[in-house]
Amino acid sequence: MTPFIPKDIEAAAQAAWTAVDAYRAVERPDRKKFYCVSMLPYPSGRLHMGHVRNYTINDVMYRHLRMKGMNCLFPMGWDAFGLPAENAAIKAGVAPAKWTQENIASMKAQCIPMGWAIDWSREFAACDPDFYRWNQWFFLKMLEKGIAYRRTQVVNWDPVDQTVLANEQVIDGRGWRTGAPVEKREIPGYYLKITDYAEELLESLEHLSGWPERVRTMQANWIGKSVGVRFAFPHDIRDTAGTLIGDGRMYVFTTRADTIMGVTFCAVAAEHPLAALAAQSNPTIAAFIDECGHGSVIEADMATMEKKGTATGLFVDHPITGEKIEVWVGNYVLMAYGDGAVMGVPGHDERDFEFAKKYGLPIKQVIAVPNEEFSADAYQPWYADKERGRCVFSVKYDDLNHAEAVDAVAADLAAKGLGEKKITFRLRDWGISRQRYWGTPIPIIHCGVCGAVPVPERDLPVVLPEDCIPDGSGNPLNNRRDFLDVACPTCGKPAQRETDTMDTFVDSSWYYMRYTSPGAGAMVDARNDYWMPMDQYIGGIEHAILHLLYARFWTKVMRDMGLVKIDEPFTRLFTQGMLLNHIYYRRNARGGKDYFAPDSVTTTMDAQGHITGGRLADGTTVEYGGVGKMGKTEQNGVEPQDLIDKYGADTARLYVMFAGSPDDSAIWSDTGVEGAHRFLKRLWAFGHAHADAIRSTTGHFDYRDADESVKAARRDLHVTLKQANYDYERIQYNTVVSAGMKMLNTLETVPADRRGSAALQRDGMGILLRALYPVVPHTTWALWQDLQLAVEYGDLLDAAWPEVDLAALAQDEIELMLQVNGKLRGKLNVAASADKAAIESAARESAEVAKYANGAPVKKVIIVPGRLVNVVV
RNA sequence: GCCCGGGUGGCGAAAUUGGUAGACGCAAGGGACUCAAAAUCCCUCGACUGCAAGGUCAUGUCGGUUCGAUUCCGACCCCGGGCACCA
Secondary structure, eight states, X not given: OOOOOHHHHHHHHHHHHHHTTTTOOOOOTTSOEEEEEEOOOOOXXXXXXHHHHHHHHHHHHHHHHHHTTOEEEOOOEEOOOSHHXXXXXXXXXXXXXXXXXXXHHHHHHHHGGGXXXXXXXXXXXXXXXXXXXXXXXXXXXHHHHTSEEEEEEEEEEETTTTEEXXXXXXXXXXXXXXXOBOEEEEEEEEEEOGGGGXXXXXXGGGGOTBSXXXXXXXXXXXXXEEEEEEEEEEOOOBOTTOOXXXXXXXXXXXXXXXXXXXXXXXXXXXXXXXXXXXXXXXXXXXXXXXXXXXXXXXXXXXXHSOOOEEEEEEEEEOTTTOOEEEEEEETXXXXXXXXXXXXXXXXXXXXXXXXXXXXXXXXXXXXXXXXXXXXXXXOOGGGGOXXXXXXXXXXXXXXXXXXXXXXXHHHHHHHTTSEEEEEEEXXXXXXXXXXXXXXXXXXXXXXXXXXXXXXXXXXXXXXXXXXXXXXXXXXXXXGOHHHHEEEOTTTOSEEEEOOOEEOTHHHHTTHHHHTTSTTOSSSSOHHHHXXXXXXXXXXXXXXXXXXXXXXXXXXXXXXXXXXXXXXXXXXXXXXXXXXXXXXXXXXXXXXXXXXXXXXXXXXXXXXXXXXXXXXXXXXXXXXXXXXXXXXXXXXXXXXXXXXXXXXXXXXXXXXXXXXXXXXXXXXXXXXXXXXXXXXXXXXXXXXXXXXXXXXXXXXXXXXXXXXXXXXXHHHHXXXXXXXXXXXXHTTOHHHHXXXXXXXXXXXXXXXXXXXXXXXXXXXXXXXXXXXXXXXXXXXXXXXXXXXXXXXXXXXXXXXXXOOXXXXXXXXXXXXXXXXXXXXXXXXXXXXXXXXXXXXXXXXXXXXXXXXXHTTOOOOEEEEXXXXXXXXXX
């Protein structure tokens, strides 16, 4: 018998595929296309199991749908820009470009043995000038249209390294490298007006029926639409030059205009013009504003911060009553939301309540709920109840409910010309400037005379010098005279290039369109219209908001510029779950934990089979830390290469698909991997044990003449195939694998000497190998060759998907569950053609009914066709 | 705090959406083959109870709807994730 040697089988299969360039996709307008993409990986240099799961899901989909006749494309690229390359450079003194290229080469080398159906001819990296030049080109287009603009932003600033820090790099308010207290600093940068698309981004979420509900909800919350009223508190506050601040109006936004009669103060953000004015004449206020400028800009920290404020001594007029209202500066007011000012209604807003309590400001009740007693001592959740609350102590608004009062107040404010209903979004414009080296250069030249001048299109791309080695202190581009010094495109005088680079989310916003148009002399060409919108996007849930929102925005901007004809980029989205593994550790002398790889640990279990701990090879014990995401720190990752070396790629693929539903997290199990491998060996052995019979059996066999055992097995096979088809459709590949296992179990039960056995083995393997080929393409491909099935069905790559034979499903007699009063009491065999009356009388006459009814009269008989019969007595 | 997901054997999980709960696999136990081991093959395998046929209880907890509930409804308890002063 041909031995099962995965290494040889896989090499042979891959060689055959390479020889015919099997995965090169060609635009074929006459055929239905299927464009599937896995989120592009960051080239860390090591392929990990998460990638294996992601790309295998993609590959299974590709192979399945290709067999169903679709023109499929599965491309691949590299998210090559970004911080890790710079950090590696700082650590090892290697240029990010070199480090990145080497990592791409080694990761690609690890991808190849997995046998994924990738069209490598379309591969590119985000750091290729031929790709990022279109980032620059599109940026200039957006600048022209006013979608990109320059303004000053507040960032985390490390005063020692003179650089901006990402939020993750700020640890307890200090820079991760220098330990210096991080400052908030306002520096200029470029922004994209994603807020212009807020309404459409929110609205079209509802039509993305191929997206998980969870992701749609997360995006909707992130966009954060609020319907309310924007109105002004009039005032006569002037600066020292006598100019009226804000034309005598301090605007606020509220969703609770019904509580306007409860305003007892107003609060503005530290960056608000009224705060700045008050600070000029009052050192205490200036000091407070300065204090607000320090500390973290991380939102989670800000949320738990104590509310603080200071009175400004400035007063505005209540727009309804005309009452004088004092303006405070509050650290809980966000300049970036609304107008950076709020009306303070301590009676019915928890934050305002806390603030008023602290500073002794009056608390007024203006909303009442039946059977609830208002007290200014402690805030109660019902104070903000929109459903049950009605206005009280609000003069003309008394007794109105929330909606009525908001309408009435809005109408009154509008009549006075002070305000109107307004929709406000939580979404902010997208700041894309990074004070970083390893990214797409922003194509701007700063001229002392002409200001910020866009680089003319003919001068694109602005190429990033690739030999810089960042040392952690600032952006090395600032020291590159050959990059920096340039003539102003407008006036020709000496000028300097912008050294900020673009956020890497820019790359990922449209890379999947560049795959469709390799080599195009434009951002995308007509080929993009063929492939897009993408039929299936696959990736981790961690990208549910940022990347997927940016990509949707980017697509809509491209549409508005006439570059694409689609509204949304991704028709269906699939978020795969994480791979988890057991964690073993030991406390070290410093009180920390030393971790040990699970495969170096022999586990110990209690009587119930629960893991209690483990033992290393040297006999010392380690503690069990539960399961967690595979990763470097916990030492619980599994190397794909080790698996391939030991079992082959198909075992890795099979196990990863079988371990759990693809959208759920799955826990690693070494014995599970062995089980997967065992199955492949069995499949191989079965095929070769019957190879002669299968090869010599050709032509159509009429199963009506077959032995009963053959008929029954054939029926099982088709029932299982039907189930597998359904599971392929809903991306539940773990049960697809189960179905394959079941099919083999079924085939193994048929004795070889019955009438039709050989035909069933031939047809059965024809079904089984095709049904399982998307998951384990190498093994099934080799068996397909050995059993000479290609003669009848053609090459596996494009063999037709097996069809469920409805005739095979039919049976003469069916088994119904027999229930008495809803409890299972037995089984009832009836002819498949039996009508309800026949089934009912058979049930009434059954021994089970006689026994359990105990003589009681039958009240009702419920018959579920093909399933059960329930006799109620 | 708010918004989403989830809780099913010793373990990973199924159950085509109200109709045989635990498919498929792992682990475990028993057996066959073997001088022995590995590999392979066969049997058992939710709990309790019974000599047995069988019976009772079981899908986080407590109620409800229904002839029938893992599935639908209500309340609660855990676990995971997201957002987080958004006025």
